[in-house]
Amino acid sequence: MAKKRMAVNVEDLTVAYNEKPVLWDIDMAVPKGILLAVVGPNGAGKSTLIKTILGLIKPAAGTVEIFGASYKQQQHLVGYVPQRGSVDWDFPTNALDVVMMGLYGKLGWLRRPGKEEKKLAMEALEKVGMSHFAHRQISQLSGGQQQRVFLARALVQDAMVYFMDEPFVGVDATTEKAIITLLQDLRKRGKTVIVVHHDLETLKSYYDWAMLLNVRRIALGPVKKVITPKNLEQTYGGRAPFLAAKSQND
Amino acid sequence: MGEGRLSLLPRAKMIEILYNIISDYTLRNVILGSAIVGIIAGSLGCFAVLRRQSLLGDAISHAALPGIALAFLLTLSKSPLILLLGAAAAGFIGTLLVLLFTHTTKTKEDAALGIILSVFFGFGIFLLTIIQKLPTSNKAGLETFLFGNASTLLQSDVRLMSLFALMIFIVLLFFWKNFKIIVFDYSFAKSIGLPVKTINIILTALLVFAIAIGLQTVGVVLMSAMVIAPAVAARQWTNSLSVMVLLAALFGAFSGISGALISSLVQKMPTGPTIVLVISAIVLFSLALAPNRGILWDMYRKKKNRKKIRLDNTLLNLFRLSKSHNDPYHAHDLKSLMAIDPTGVREAAIELEQNGLVKRAGSRWGLTKQGIEKARSLAQGGVF
Numbered sequence: 001m002a003k004k005r006m007a008v009n010v011e012d013l014t015v016a017y018n019e020k021p022v023l024w025d026i027d028m029a030v031p032k033g034i035l036l037a038v039v040g041p042n043g044a045g046k047s048t049l050i051k052t053i054l055g056l057i058k059p060a061a062g063t064v065e066i067f068g069a070s071y072k073q074q075q076h077l078v079g080y081v082p083q084r085g086s087v088d089w090d091f092p093t094n095a096l097d098v099v100m101m102g103l104y105g106k107l108g109w110l111r112r113p114g115k116e117e118k119k120l121a122m123e124a125l126e127k128v129g130m131s132h133f134a135h136r137q138i139s140q141l142s143g144g145q146q147q148r149v150f151l152a153r154a155l156v157q158d159a160m161v162y163f164m165d166e167p168f169v170g171v172d173a174t175t176e177k178a179i180i181t182l183l184q185d186l187r188k189r190g191k192t193v194i195v196v197h198h199d200l201e202t203l204k205s206y207y208d209w210a211m212l213l214n215v216r217r218i219a220l221g222p223v224k225k226v227i228t229p230k231n232l233e234q235t236y237g238g239r240a241p242f243l244a245a246k247s248q249n250d
Numbered sequence: 251m252g253e254g255r256l257s258l259l260p261r262a263k264m265i266e267i268l269y270n271i272i273s274d275y276t277l278r279n280v281i282l283g284s285a286i287v288g289i290i291a292g293s294l295g296c297f298a299v300l301r302r303q304s305l306l307g308d309a310i311s312h313a314a315l316p317g318i319a320l321a322f323l324l325t326l327s328k329s330p331l332i333l334l335l336g337a338a339a340a341g342f343i344g345t346l347l348v349l350l351f352t353h354t355t356k357t358k359e360d361a362a363l364g365i366i367l368s369v370f371f372g373f374g375i376f377l378l379t380i381i382q383k384l385p386t387s388n389k390a391g392l393e394t395f396l397f398g399n400a401s402t403l404l405q406s407d408v409r410l411m412s413l414f415a416l417m418i419f420i421v422l423l424f425f426w427k428n429f430k431i432i433v434f435d436y437s438f439a440k441s442i443g444l445p446v447k448t449i450n451i452i453l454t455a456l457l458v459f460a461i462a463i464g465l466q467t468v469g470v471v472l473m474s475a476m477v478i479a480p481a482v483a484a485r486q487w488t489n490s491l492s493v494m495v496l497l498a499a500l501f502g503a504f505s506g507i508s509g510a511l512i513s514s515l516v517q518k519m520p521t522g523p524t525i526v527l528v529i530s531a532i533v534l535f536s537l538a539l540a541p542n543r544g545i546l547w548d549m550y551r552k553k554k555n556r557k558k559i560r561l562d563n564t565l566l567n568l569f570r571l572s573k574s575h576n577d578p579y580h581a582h583d584l585k586s587l588m589a590i591d592p593t594g595v596r597e598a599a600i601e602l603e604q605n606g607l608v609k610r611a612g613s614r615w616g617l618t619k620q621g622i623e624k625a626r627s628l629a630q631g632g633v634f
Contacts, residue, residue, distance in 0.1 A: 054441045075443040082437050091300060091434045092491045101431050105442030112427060137489035157442070 006068070007032045007161050007192035008053065013062030015045070015052050022048050024216045026062070030194065030209075032160075035187045037197040037206065037223075040213035041236050046196045047083065049213065050163045054080055066161060076105065079159030081150045083166050089139045095149045096134040099124055102156035124152035129178060144175030151179060161192045169198065180206050203227060276401055280514045283403040284506035284521070286415045287464035291473070292480035292502025293422065293495045294460040297453060299481035300491075301433050305360065306345065306454075307477035309367040311461045311470045313344025315374025318395055318465070319381060326386060330407045330466070334414070337462040344370050345454055371470070397520035398469030400510035411463045418456050429453050430491055467510065469522035476502060479529040486540035505529035562628055563591065564598040565607060568617050569625035581609075581616030 010028035014021060023045040030036055038046045051057045053064050055071045066074035079102075099121040100113045107113060113121075125131045128148040133141060141149065147167055154162055164183075168176050183193050187208075197203065203210060203223060210226045212218035212235040219226045270277065298307050317340025321332050344366050351362035381389050394402055422429070428449045431439040440446045457477070464473050484497035509525030538545050567587050572580040587595045599615050602608040607621035617625060 051437070054437075056437050056440055072443070075441070078441070080438060080441040082435065086437065087435045088300075088302075092485065092489050092494050093430075093434065094489070098434070101435065101438065102442075104427060104431055104439070104444065107427075109428065109444075110424060139489075153438075 005032060006030060007066070008194065009065040009068075010049075010053065011063050013049075013052060013064065014060045015048055015057060016060045021060075021215060023052065023059075026213075026217050028211065028217065028220060030192060032192050033187060033190050034192060034209045035183055035207050036192070036194045036209040036211060037203055038194065038211045038213055039197050039200065039203065039235070040218075044214040044235070046213055047165050050165055050194070050196060054078065054163060077160040079154040079157035079162040081154045081162070081164040081167055084143065084147050084150060084170065086165075089141075089146060091138065094135050094137055095125065095130060095141065095145075095152075096121055098138060098149050099152045099156055102153040105157070120156050121152070124155040125149075127155060128152045128182065142172070144171035147171050147175060147179070151182065155182075159191070162186065162194065164193070164195045166196050166198065200227075200232075275405070276403075276514065277511070279403040279405055279408050280400045280510045281507050283408045283411055284400050284467050284510035284525070285503045286408070286411050286506075287467045287476060288480070288502030288504065288506030288525075289499040290415045290418055290460045290502075291464050291468075291476035292484075292498035292500075294418070294457050295477035295479075295481040295502075296484065296491070296495045296498050297429055297433055298457055298477055299485070304474070304478045305363045306348070307457065307461060308474035309344055309348060309363045309370075310341040310458055311465065311473035311477075312367045312374075313370035314338070314341045314462060314465055315395065315470045316340055316370055316377055317343075317374075319374055319377035319392065322381060322392060323377065326388075328388060328391060330404075330410045333466075334410065334462050337465055338458050340370065341458040341462060342455070345458065374470070394469070394520075395465050396469050396471055398465070398467050398472070398522035398525075399513070400467045400521040401514035403467065407466060414459055414463050418459055421452065421456060425449065425452060467506070467521055468525055469520065472522035472526050475522075475526045475529060476506070479526075479533050480505070483529070483533045483536040486536040486543045501529065501532050505532060560594050560598045561602060564595055565602060565617070565621060565625050566628055567591075568608065568615065569622065569629065572617065578622045579616050581611055581614035583614055 006029050008028065008030040010026055013023055013026040013028070015023040026049065028049075038049065040046055048057060052059050053066075053071065055064075055075075064071055066077060071078070096118070100117050102124075103113060103117045103120065107117070122131060122134060125134050128151050130145060130148050130152060133145060133149075138146065138149065147170075151164075151167065154164070162183075167179055171179070183195065183206075186193050195207070197207070204227065207223055209221060210223045211220040212226060212231050214235045218235045219228075219231045295307065298304055314337035317336040317338070318333050319336075320340070321336025322328060325332050348359070348362045348366050351357050351365070352359050357365075378392060381392060391402065428439075428444060431444065432446050432449050432453070436446060439449075461473055461477065464476055468476055480498040480501040481494070483501050484494045487497055488494050505525050505528040509528045510521050512528075513519040513521040513524040536544070539547075541547055564587060567590050568582065569578070571582050571586060572578050584595050584599060587599075599608055599610075602621070603610055603615075607618055607624055608615055609618050
């Protein structure tokens with residue numbers, strides 16, 4: 001396989017909190033242009049995996065590559081939607097301002113966002129159906145609207161690979177539909193989108209690839225191939241992750 | 251004529267007082283100094299409060315005391331620059347120790363802050379006691395750093411404070427957007443490649459210096475009030491970070507100046523407590539009365555909501571009752587409604603009648619055409 005074509009390539013990744021492995025020996029090769037769901041039970045390490053790829057958590061071992069180079073070199077190619085609950089929405093700012101933060105990386109240390117940045121941010125808000133709420137204080141937005149703002153912030157990053165941490169948690173049905181349409185649209189334009197996902201029922205209709213994770217990687221591939229009763233049993237079966245991992249090689 | 255003269259007198263008096271303030275060397279220093287303290291502590295405090303690091307300000311200011319004492323012991327000089335640098339260095343070390351504590355042991359941050367605060371403060375008091383027993387002549391005055399004394403401010407102090415304040419202000423402006431993003435979303439800031447650690451250190455350094463320049467005026471014990479209170483009050487009035495910082499600076503300056511003036515006019519009145527009383531009043535006022543976020547506003551909104559729910563429920567109940575008669579206009583005695591929920595039915599019915607949604611016929615009340623439409627949309631929309 002030509003490694004260079006891989007949007008994300010993770011090898012032997014191990015992350016441990018206080019010596020207890022949260023992620024164990026993960027290999028993950030994600031080709032360009034797919035929409036990938038990362039699924040697994042609570043505590044499986046899904047968020048940790050994304051945060052480690054993004055350099056927010058230091059791994060105990062292993063390497064991460066984005067389009068064949070380290071994250072530091074390629075961060076301009078990466079867009080990130082953190083969990084909505086990870087920030088204080090009572091922060092005194094409005095939706096437009098939050099979206100413009102997606103451009104701070106390109107602006108560098110000193111340059112301030114100006115007219116051009118405002119225009120880009122407005123366009124992104126338009127895409128997520130939030131342009132009417134541009135000047136709304138962020139605490140006055142509903143959960144779904146806050147999620148759309150986060151999504152718009154990732155859109156202005158104009159990335160090649162997007163990482164999204166549970167974008168469907170606590171959003172209304174309309175927002176869920178709007179978000180998935182947008183994600184599928186991104187994939188159509190050749191972007192790679194990696195989403196931490198919770199709902200197994202929507203898996204097949206939303207995504208083309210899936211990764212089953214429970215501390216160890218259970219499976220990774222096209223949804224139809226990967227979502228088998230055996231794999232699901234291994235991921236969610238209520239057995240100790242160590243045993244599940246052991247029988248994986250059968 | 252007589253009235254005019256009467257109103258002229260206090261004005262002349264006021265001008266005289268103002269003139270005294272401007273020309274009086276001590277008063278001028280007091281006002282300038284405490285205004286600077288209020289502005290700088292207030293604006294930097296916004297970031298501390300928004301990051302939920304209010305207690306860090308308290309730890310830094312208490313930790314500064316041994317720094318001041320050590321700086322004096324080592325140099326035997328009370329030069330404001332040396333004392334200020336001593337305070338800042340100790341404040342820094344205190345902050346670093348808090349970080350070290352939380353990262354290397356399982357101590358939680360609040361416990362670490364509490365430990366550092368009290369240990370450093372205790373050590374500072376210990377050093378001050380030693381200094382009292384020294385045979386040197388210029389030992390007096392360091393104890394003003396406990397509760398602050400604005401009237402001890404000299405012109406050289408104020409000059410130094412302005413210089414530091416100006417530097418803090420310039421850095422704040424330069425790094426504004428970086429500070430904003432690391433306070434709002436640290437992980438995201440890191441993911442887009444901003445040097446979050448450096449930005450964090452710079453922000454903390456600004457806070458340390460903002461506190462250090464206020465210690466002579468306000469004192470280490472109460473300095474944290476100058477950091478926290480203006481920000482808390484300012485947050486009540488605005489939803490924009492820049493306006494919040496400006497307001498906090500304004501509140502800080504106002505409480506600084508008025509507190510310092512009161513304390514320097516009343517003999518032996520320490521400045522810190524006076525300033526704290528003024529800023530506390532501003533905080534109380536803001537918490538109670540600010541639009542949108544204030545307590546009174548909240549109560550008003552809840553009351554309005556309750557009334558709306560009562561109106562809607564009364565309308566819906568009339569609508570539901572009429573359904574069992576196959577006639578949407580069928581009128582009912584209010585007693586039938588009170589069987590469902592007795593509170594405020596009559597008042598609600600009267601208001602609904604004023605709005606043209608309900609019509610009274612004797613003791614019976616029925617929906618109007620408008621009322622039926624409204625009730626239908628309510629029943630479908632399921633707003634409540």
